[in-house]
Amino acid sequence: SFVPITSYLKDNKEIKNECDIKKMIHCIKVGISLVLVSLLYILNPLFDQVGENAMWAIMTVVVIFESSAGATLGKGINRGIGTIVGGGIGCLAAILAQNIGGVGNSIFIATSVYIIGSMATYFRLVPKIKNRYDYGVVVFMLTFNLVVVSGSRPGVKVWEVARERLLTILMGFIVCICVSLFVFPMWASDELHYSILSTFQDLANTIQGCLEECSKSVKEKENQADASFTICKSVLNSKSKDESLANFAKWEPWHGKFGFSYPWEKYLKIGEVLRELAALILALESCIRASKKPTSCWKSSKTVQFEQCEAIGSRLVWTLREIGDNMKQMKKCEEVDSIMAKLKSTREELSLVISTSMIAEFENGEVLAIASLVFLLMEVVEKVEELVKEVKE
Amino acid sequence: SFVPITSYLKDNKEIKNECDIKKMIHCIKVGISLVLVSLLYILNPLFDQVGENAMWAIMTVVVIFESSAGATLGKGINRGIGTIVGGGIGCLAAILAQNIGGVGNSIFIATSVYIIGSMATYFRLVPKIKNRYDYGVVVFMLTFNLVVVSGSRPGVKVWEVARERLLTILMGFIVCICVSLFVFPMWASDELHYSILSTFQDLANTIQGCLEECSKSVKEKENQADASFTICKSVLNSKSKDESLANFAKWEPWHGKFGFSYPWEKYLKIGEVLRELAALILALESCIRASKKPTSCWKSSKTVQFEQCEAIGSRLVWTLREIGDNMKQMKKCEEVDSIMAKLKSTREELSLVISTSMIAEFENGEVLAIASLVFLLMEVVEKVEELVKEVKE
Numbered sequence: 214s215f216v217p218i219t220s221y222l223k224d225n226k227e228i229k230n231e232c233d234i235k236k237m238i239h240c241i242k243v244g245i246s247l248v249l250v251s252l253l254y255i256l257n258p259l260f261d262q263v264g265e266n267a268m269w270a271i272m273t274v275v276v277i278f279e280s281s282a283g284a285t286l287g288k289g290i291n292r293g294i295g296t297i298v299g300g301g302i303g304c305l306a307a308i309l310a311q312n313i314g315g316v317g318n319s320i321f322i323a324t325s326v327y328i329i330g331s332m333a334t335y336f337r338l339v340p341k342i343k344n345r346y347d348y349g350v351v352v353f354m355l356t357f358n359l360v361v362v363s364g365s366r367p368g369v370k371v372w373e374v375a376r377e378r379l380l381t382i383l384m385g386f387i388v389c390i391c392v393s394l395f396v397f398p399m400w401a402s403d404e405l406h407y408s409i410l411s412t413f414q415d416l417a418n419t420i421q422g423c424l425e426e427c428s429k430s431v432k433e434k435e436n437q438a439d440a441s442f443t444i445c446k447s448v449l450n451s452k453s454k455d456e457s458l459a460n461f462a463k464w465e466p467w468h469g470k471f472g473f474s475y476p477w478e479k480y481l482k483i484g485e486v487l488r489e490l491a492a493l494i495l496a497l498e499s500c501i502r503a504s505k506k507p508t509s510c511w512k513s514s515k516t517v518q519f520e521q522c523e524a525i526g527s528r529l530v531w532t533l534r535e536i537g538d539n540m541k542q543m544k545k546c547e548e549v550d551s552i553m554a555k556l557k558s559t560r561e562e563l564s565l566v567i568s569t570s571m572i573a574e575f576e577n578g579e580v581l582a583i584a585s586l587v588f589l590l591m592e593v594v595e596k597v598e599e600l601v602k603e604v605k606e
Numbered sequence: 607s608f609v610p611i612t613s614y615l616k617d618n619k620e621i622k623n624e625c626d627i628k629k630m631i632h633c634i635k636v637g638i639s640l641v642l643v644s645l646l647y648i649l650n651p652l653f654d655q656v657g658e659n660a661m662w663a664i665m666t667v668v669v670i671f672e673s674s675a676g677a678t679l680g681k682g683i684n685r686g687i688g689t690i691v692g693g694g695i696g697c698l699a700a701i702l703a704q705n706i707g708g709v710g711n712s713i714f715i716a717t718s719v720y721i722i723g724s725m726a727t728y729f730r731l732v733p734k735i736k737n738r739y740d741y742g743v744v745v746f747m748l749t750f751n752l753v754v755v756s757g758s759r760p761g762v763k764v765w766e767v768a769r770e771r772l773l774t775i776l777m778g779f780i781v782c783i784c785v786s787l788f789v790f791p792m793w794a795s796d797e798l799h800y801s802i803l804s805t806f807q808d809l810a811n812t813i814q815g816c817l818e819e820c821s822k823s824v825k826e827k828e829n830q831a832d833a834s835f836t837i838c839k840s841v842l843n844s845k846s847k848d849e850s851l852a853n854f855a856k857w858e859p860w861h862g863k864f865g866f867s868y869p870w871e872k873y874l875k876i877g878e879v880l881r882e883l884a885a886l887i888l889a890l891e892s893c894i895r896a897s898k899k900p901t902s903c904w905k906s907s908k909t910v911q912f913e914q915c916e917a918i919g920s921r922l923v924w925t926l927r928e929i930g931d932n933m934k935q936m937k938k939c940e941e942v943d944s945i946m947a948k949l950k951s952t953r954e955e956l957s958l959v960i961s962t963s964m965i966a967e968f969e970n971g972e973v974l975a976i977a978s979l980v981f982l983l984m985e986v987v988e989k990v991e992e993l994v995k996e997v998k999e
Contacts (some may be wrong), residue, residue: 241724244723248723251755260759270746275747280731285803323648330641331637354640362644363661450843452846453843492889493889496885510710
């Protein structure tokens with residue numbers, strides 16, 4: 214009933230190759246956008262139109278081009294809004310300052326720089342703003358300062374400078390968005406979707422690996438344990454990555470199979486449950502390693518119905534893969550109810566696996582490990598039930 | 607023997623207040639640096655010297671000023687080196703292009719922009735470079751492009767532009783560093799140190815909370831469980847934060863109690879073990895919640911020597927706090943050997959807590975939960991041993 218682990222490793226290699234290709238495509242895209250935007254400088258008719266301000270277009274491309282479409286779009290919009298708001302307030306402050314004149318002018322400018330700078334920095338420290346609008350606030354600060362101080366020089370037409378800069382930034386933004394969205398687009402939403410799906414598969418493989426390990430001798434165990442250990446740990450550490458991907462995915466327009474206002478929050482919740490599951494599996498592994506004899510000894514003694522344990526394990530593996538596949542095809546799981554019913558009966562079976570009256574045959578340490586194994590399996594089943602519920606929605 | 611949990615909550619509030627004060631100081635520092643650097647524009651004699659290039663000084667301050675000294679220093683150095691290298695290569699390319707002349711000029715520039723842009727983007731995707739030098743590579747790309755395309759305009763003295771910009775960036779950098787290092791400096795190394803220390807305390811408190819919960823009725827349990835749950839989870843998710851702090855800490859010069867080349871890697875390793883411990887405690891909690899009766903029932907039955915469990919738990923709590931305090935005072939733990947010996951004997955005691963012959967009195971589900979509880983406690987003891995070893999070094 215088990216798909217051999219080697220096929221999983223092959224998959225892994227393919228994923229790595231695909232990842233490399235994506236990286237190369239991203240590099241080429243950045244190169245193309247940079248050349249396009251440099252044409253503003255290189256071609257004389259264009260340069261005559263925009264002049265030195267073309268610099269801002271180049272800067273925009275270098276700074277906002279990120280590997281996923283959502284990140285680029287998010288940064289671009291942040292930059293645009295930051296520039297407009299910062300420029301607007303900066304212009305007002307500069308005009309006010311010019312009206313004051315004399316020493317009051319300088320004092321007014323210094324004060325406004327101080328107040329706006331401190332306030333904006335404070336906003337950057339608020340977690341909610343930091344997550345989505347950090348870059349926008351930085352650009353706001355930057356634009357405000359540049360506009361207000363250059364407005365302090367006599368003879369500078371503030372409005373004109375601001376307008377021209379905004380235009381060139383817009384050009385850079387358009388180049389970025391076109392290249393990012395229309396040339397082999399890479400969506401953060403796809404990446405998040407597949408990373409969650411592969412977590413399902415990884416955890417299923419880990420449980421399977423655990424069960425296989427059970428029937429091995431001590432020496433063989435030690436080699437494999439580390440591999441599944443690292444998988445669980447990488448799942449545990451996936452939170453920040455998932456969150457930033459979900460953040461970018463929210464910026465992305467309708468595309469492919471994801472509609473507008475697709476429930477990305479749900480993905481984060483599923484990710485949370487998956488992480489809890491990984492923590493349980495980690496504890497499960499330590500149980501298996503703690504029981505020093507191969508489980509063949511258990512089998513012979515018939516105290517623990519080990520075949521049943523194995524059957525339950527493979528049912529868990531199957532369930533995880535099934536939910537993962539269902540999510541892949543984005544269809545509502547029709548079999549959810551039957552899966553839930555199965556899981557419930559599984560849990561009841563598990564509690565009968567150990568017959569307490571016969572447990573006394575074992576050594577003390579062994580008993581504890583076996584009992585914990587069974588208990589943790591029950592907990593795993595419960596978590597999987599929770600997962601099924603989440604996915605159903 | 608237990609310090610009441612309320613004192614811990616009070617501590618927590620104090621920490622929050624301290625955090626707020628730090629934020630305010632940071633905001634004020636940013637405001638001061640911005641005003642200082644704006645003086646380049648506002649004061650006429652200074653403006654006559656630097657001219658329009660003062661813009662770059664402002665940009666530098668806005669972009670590199672981060673909340674910890676290490677982050678600011680790291681970003682500043684990255685920006686400096688990126689500007690110098692990018693400017694140098696850009697100048698060479700621009701001079702080469704001017705020698706070619708004609709249409710070849712434009713083609714040469716476009717090609718070099720494309721190649722350098724793609725290559726630099728590729729470097730940004732390499733994890734090791736991304737972690738420490740990401741910003742430097744961005745600045746390198748930016749400077750190279752600006753220099754090479756502005757060099758393409760006839761009559762522009764490339765060297766002079768590059769030199770002036772570098773000087774103003776240097777000014778911005780100096781302002782940032784002075785304000786960041788000499789006005790209420792905030793060190794990433796301190797933050798990492800205290801965050802690891804507080805993790806010790808948090809986990810100790812959680813174990814203590816678990817043990818206290820044992821003796822409560824079901825209803826009371828549900829309220830508190832969530833609180834300790836979130837602590838464990840936040841410990842589990844601390845990896846990326848710790849890593850970035852360690853990254854910044856490496857940039858920081860000698861200060862306070864930390865010498866040069868302080869072993870920050872060690873902190874990351876300790877953090878790793880702490881996370882594993884947190885995963886175990888999470889499993890432990892689910893055991894406690896699974897046993898539906900208050901443990902007073904266990905006590906009366908005398909099958910499980912619950913007093914002993916409690917004693918062992920409080921010894922664990924004591925050990926964790928002890929190691930944490932030792933780390934706080936940065937002294938080599940002299941008592942490590944005695945702590946280790948105690949932990950070892952603790953483990954042996956634990957394996958005798960349950961007498962298998964009498965376990966049959968319980969219901970099936972209860973047995974599993976109790977056995978798991980004891981087993982997981984043993985695992986926790988083992989992890990703590992590992993921790994003691996790490997801290998000793």
